[in-house]
Amino acid sequence: MLIKPKLDEIRNRLIEMAEIADTMLENAVKAIIEHDGKYLSSVAELEEKLDKMEVENESLIITTIARFQPEAKYLRILVMDLFVNRDLERIGDHAENIKEQAEHIITKPKLKEYIDLPIMTDITLGMVRDAVKCLETLDTELARDVISRDDKVDALNEQIIRDLYTYMVEDPKNIKIGIRLITVASNIERVADIATNLAEEVIYMKEGKMLRHQEIDDGN
């Protein structure tokens, strides 16, 4: 099939994008946790690269649809690729948002030792990595597992917000940094949502089932 090399090219480019987005997120959060700005310089640079790749990929996907008029599985792959392309770019946007907060946060002394934030970040990065793995392997079992982890991230986000409220209530001087840290947690939470979307898209691709806005089923 003449379309196969195109699909492989698109897939490889998406995986490269995923790796970039992953590095951006990891570095942006690491700067906060380690209270060190050295991790931030690469984030902006990678953001530019990611944006460029998104535009190029979109054009590649649309051209492939126009030229090969795919049906059934190939159509689902390309539609999924279009969503995935945008999702990955959005992960980059969230990493960029976190970086902007980090630039302020690290100029002030640490409000507290971060306990939940690294856990939340690890789970989220794990979700992104596994979702991308699913894109390569079309492993729907792993995809369902990724989706199930989103609740844990949501709970940690709530936990972080509650925790920061107490610091802000105790001393209004903590409000500025507190709000910034809440913004960071919300951005990480959004990344976990995107990883969930990616996993749902893999299930759509493999099984033709739309899972968005539904509880996950057992795959039967």
Add this chain to the structure above:
Amino acid sequence: MQEKIKVDNLYFWYAGQPYPDKEKAALKGITLPVYEKKVTALIGPSGCGKTTLLRSFNRMHDLYPGNKYEGQILLDGENILSDDYDLIKLRTKVGMVFQKPTPFPMSIFDNVAYGLKLRGIKDKSELEGRVEKALKQAALWEEVKDRLKDPATGLSGGQQQRLVIARALAVEPEVLLFDEPTSALDPISTSKIEELVVQLRDSVTIIIVTHNMQQAARVSDYTAFMYLGKLVEFDKTDIIFTSPKEKLTEDYITGKFG
């Protein structure tokens, strides 16, 4: 990117058309580059001149009296329409594959060896080597290697078409013309020929006429859209099929006419 062929303000009149009335020519002032080792597709509705243009590239029209050209077709910078251009040389450089497979009534081996023998190659081992190479290039070798002495007419339509491609490739042409090469074939044979066209691009310059727009989209690097003997638009296939510049092209691609 190298221009293998340059069509420069080409007009063509079939015998009986009112030469030199340019308004009534079959081809009206075509100017078009054909890039080396790329696939260029000529598309357009019936009667637009795409086959007429294709047949100009190896001067097939000379086989019938009274046809007239004006303008130039430069192949490697030489005008192939000039009277002193050697037609034998031209047709060795520019091979052609037709709509219906045209195997000669002889064995598979002899079909492919035919052009080589005409060129005076008699050495058996050289002939065998080049026949095998051409059949492999045409993705037919595995299917026929044990029955090279069988008559070519016993092959299926799709195999015959690949045999004809092998015969054209055996003499190592620089340009290969395809005139609706799959319109007489089933979908599986069609996709084999399409894959072959894409593979052959590495070694030869290809020009393909097809009324199947999707085929042009799948196999070509560049597409020329023709209408009523004129070239309406020429561009990268990626552009022609996603955002053509001319409304006429857009209308044809989206099936509004043709």
